[in-house]
Amino acid sequence: MRQGIMPIGSRRRRAALKTSANIPFEQLPYQCFQEARKVLQADREEKLEMIAKERLRLKNLEAQDASVSGGEKQKQTRIESIKRYLEYLKIQADINDPLIKKRFEDGEGDMNKPIYRYLADRKWREYQRKIIVQRLEQFSIVPDLLPHFEPTAEVRLAFQARNVQPGDYVDSRVSEFPARLKVQVFDKGERLVSVVVVDADVPNVENDHFNTRCHYLAANIPISPVQDSLPLSRANPESQLILPWLPPFAQKGSPYHRYSIFVLEQKPGQVLDVAALKELYQRDRFNLRGFKDRHDVQPIGLGLFRSEWDEGTKGVMQRAGIEGWDMEFKRTRIPALKPKQKARGWEARHASDKYKSLRR
Structure with missing residues (x-):
């Protein structure tokens, strides 16, 4: 940081990297970590199958005659709905991938991909x-x-x-x-x-x-x-x-x-x-x-x-070439609307010139 170069990743990850022997992230020798990656990989495979099915549905719908779909407007509505669902599935397929999160923290995410746009949007909305x-x-x-x-x-x-x-x-x-x-x-x-x-x-x-x-x-x-x-x-x-x-x-x-x-x-x-x-x-x-x-x-x-x-x-x-550089705005003094009150008490008793030295 003293050289003007910002560190990559969180403090926790930088500390972990110092204690590791330069092993690739996905090959870290921790059994629990590797078992968790297997679960995440199985979930991702399931999401990819769903994405393939939705793409087939979208392809068939685009090739379908508009009269069968209830008109051109109804057809376009269904197409947009499937596209939005596809974007959602793409995000869910990668949302738990530790490599995706690592690249995003390092600022190496490809904003053409839905997952990185989603993570950037979430980070922006948090603060x-x-x-x-x-x-x-x-x-x-x-x-x-x-x-x-x-x-x-x-x-x-x-x-x-x-x-x-x-x-x-x-x-x-x-x-x-x-x-x-x-x-x-x-x-x-x-x-x-x-x-x-x-x-x-x-x-x-x-x-x-x-x-x-x-x-x-x-x-x-x-x-x-x-x-x-x-x-x-x-x-x-x-x-x-x-x-x-x-x-x-x-x-x-x-x-x-x-x-x-x-x-x-x-x-x-x-x-x-x-x-x-x-x-x-x-x-x-x-x-x-x-x-x-x-x-x-x-x-x-x-x-x-x-x-x-x-x-x-x-x-x-x-x-x-802007005019008015020699002008100065000043606030207008607005006189009080309340009528002036007569002197009372001590001020009334000492109003004569005899007590002039006591006045401020």
């Missing part, structure tokens, strides 16, 4: 997803930006070499350059997504409330379980990029700004018209709900960070 859901409530992302949101994909946020935890404060000089996302989905297949970066706390002095601003907007970005890297700086200007990266900033005196990075999944086969979207959307007063409803996209993941005025904000705003 990281709970943090995201808690931040959604803590920072009122729901309902300020969206009426409802259930994360189904893991989104890791980073600026250059710094990894950002959900809700962290990020220095304006660090966030001056586009972020890098790692979006891990847990269902098979490639899909197109849109990425939206929204500031939910833009001060509106005239109306005494806050507006929203879009700092980045891109569409038609492909991701899959094995293609999870999503650097925002590499979006294609012609077919993907709608609004380029605007450095996050918070003017002096304003409260911290909440920056939400939403990943929205597009419908299968849906390709958004980037040229039309460039004409349609502006940065100021960007409505995320309207974008979601208009283009029928579904939010699946979220990255979240905060920004406030710091010593580098002025330079960031000047380099980006």
Whole structure:
């Protein structure tokens, strides 16, 4: 770890490896371990037989005439049901395999296989997803930006070499350059997504409330379980990029700004018209709900960070050509509505100039 290399596996397994004579994992000379592997292998063989039967059923159903199955819609419903059951059986066939768990702990799992996607999803839901859901409530992302949101994909946020935890404060000089996302989905297949970066706390002095601003907007970005890297700086200007990266900033005196990075999944086969979207959307007063409803996209993941005025904000705003770097927001003093009370007690008795020296 001192050399910057993270150890592989749990502490318990690393300690066990030190005491073993470099024997392959599946050949460890422990009778109980080998007997347990025989039981697991027999269970796996049973699951493989069930998988073969279901594949035969699926093949026969696909070759069957739709009129026999109750129509094309009913046939497709049954096909999807069998496919889901097949995925379940594939997971159950490998869920107890110690070699599978070893590869997953070592980070060597193939995310094209259902078992590794299942294990990754379960690990994410045990901790990281709970943090995201808690931040959604803590920072009122729901309902300020969206009426409802259930994360189904893991989104890791980073600026250059710094990894950002959900809700962290990020220095304006660090966030001056586009972020890098790692979006891990847990269902098979490639899909197109849109990425939206929204500031939910833009001060509106005239109306005494806050507006929203879009700092980045891109569409038609492909991701899959094995293609999870999503650097925002590499979006294609012609077919993907709608609004380029605007450095996050918070003017002096304003409260911290909440920056939400939403990943929205597009419908299968849906390709958004980037040229039309460039004409349609502006940065100021960007409505995320309207974008979601208009283009029928579904939010699946979220990255979240905060920004406030710091010593580098002025330079960031000047380099980006953003106005207002020389402004400072101050709270308006509101006079009390309660009428002033007459002096009573000690104050009334000592109100004359005779006791002026006693007053503060």
